[in-house]
Amino acid sequence: MIQCVMASASTQTQYPQVRLSPEDAAAPWAGSLLEKGRQGAARAAARLGLECDDPVTLVSFSSEAKFREHLGVRPIEIVAVTVADKGEIVILQPALFGLSEREQIQVLTHEMAHFIVARRVKGELPAWIHEGLAMLAAEEYEREDSWRVSLAAATGKMISLARLDTQVAMGGSAQELAYAESLSATRFLINENWAEASRGGKDPAPLARALADAKEGVAWHARLWDPDYRDRLQSRWVHSLRTFGRWISILSGSGILWSAITLLFLLAYWRKRRMKQIAQKQMEKEEAEYPEIVEPWTSEPEGWEEEE
Numbered sequence: 001m002i003q004c005v006m007a008s009a010s011t012q013t014q015y016p017q018v019r020l021s022p023e024d025a026a027a028p029w030a031g032s033l034l035e036k037g038r039q040g041a042a043r044a045a046a047r048l049g050l051e052c053d054d055p056v057t058l059v060s061f062s063s064e065a066k067f068r069e070h071l072g073v074r075p076i077e078i079v080a081v082t083v084a085d086k087g088e089i090v091i092l093q094p095a096l097f098g099l100s101e102r103e104q105i106q107v108l109t110h111e112m113a114h115f116i117v118a119r120r121v122k123g124e125l126p127a128w129i130h131e132g133l134a135m136l137a138a139e140e141y142e143r144e145d146s147w148r149v150s151l152a153a154a155t156g157k158m159i160s161l162a163r164l165d166t167q168v169a170m171g172g173s174a175q176e177l178a179y180a181e182s183l184s185a186t187r188f189l190i191n192e193n194w195a196e197a198s199r200g201g202k203d204p205a206p207l208a209r210a211l212a213d214a215k216e217g218v219a220w221h222a223r224l225w226d227p228d229y230r231d232r233l234q235s236r237w238v239h240s241l242r243t244f245g246r247w248i249s250i251l252s253g254s255g256i257l258w259s260a261i262t263l264l265f266l267l268a269y270w271r272k273r274r275m276k277q278i279a280q281k282q283m284e285k286e287e288a289e290y291p292e293i294v295e296p297w298t299s300e301p302e303g304w305e306e307e308e
């Protein structure tokens with residue numbers, strides 16, 4: 001098989017050399033999977049601003065049982081999992097192929113970002129930063145769900161950064177919040193340090209480059225694993241979530257604001273209808289109770305209608 005190692009025209013950044021497992025290379029989706037993998041790799045490297053031309057193999061499985069058996073663990077993220085030291089991105093076929101092409105490339109960009117960060121950054125990173133960088137690389141801003149994070153901040157239901165240091169994929173109802181918090185905290189950290197360069201914390205490159213830098217990276221690792229630094233970062237971040245603007249985003253983002261407006265309209269309508277019904281009933285009741293009170297000057301002459 002001829003491997004075509006050609007740089008994508010859209011970017012100068014070196015990106016991981018994408019390969020397929022023998023089974024995938026023989027499958028009908030070989031060409032399209034390889035192409036999507038390359039697009040994801042190029043996109044992730046460009047977004048992170050990190051070059052990496054290590055080989056990475058896409059390995060896909062048709063069932064969750066085979067997927068799990070290959071990984072040796074029960075994955076909670078069930079579309080794809082990156083095993084950086086083995087140089088593999090393990091994919092669950094029905095989960096990935098069920099997505100639109102754009103979403104498939106987004107998933108592969110996310111996984112490629114995990115791979116590049118794992119290869120280029122020395123030493124272990126807090127799990128929330130790894131996840132935040134991958135989500136920013138894949139431009140999964142919608143996963144921030146700012147209302148979810150703001151609501152958790154306002155009600156004291158947040159998952160602490162100390163917990164997110166070791167685990168993001170925690171399963172159950174906490175998982176979505178864990179991802180949303182990881183993205184939110186990573187953006188906060190980037191924005192705090194590189195406000196102008198990062199377009200409001202949307203660009204992961206300044207942080208990724210600092211972490212991968214031989215000198216700066218060591219300083220950042222020491223800082224990020226220092227419990228005092230982490231707790232102070234957490235309190236600044238949580239404080240930033242408790243502003244008036246955030247409350248508006250909770251209300252509008254969650255649909256609570258619109259639900260409240262709709263409810264008010266419904267109440268007004270229902271009240272009006274109810275008042276009309278009461279008035280009608282009252283009139284009927286009065287008519288029944290006092291049949292004699294019929295204003296004589298408004299009643300029709302008897303027999304008037306029968307003639308028609």
Ligand SMILES: [Zn+2]
Pocket residue numbers: 110114131134
């Ligand atoms: Zn991830």
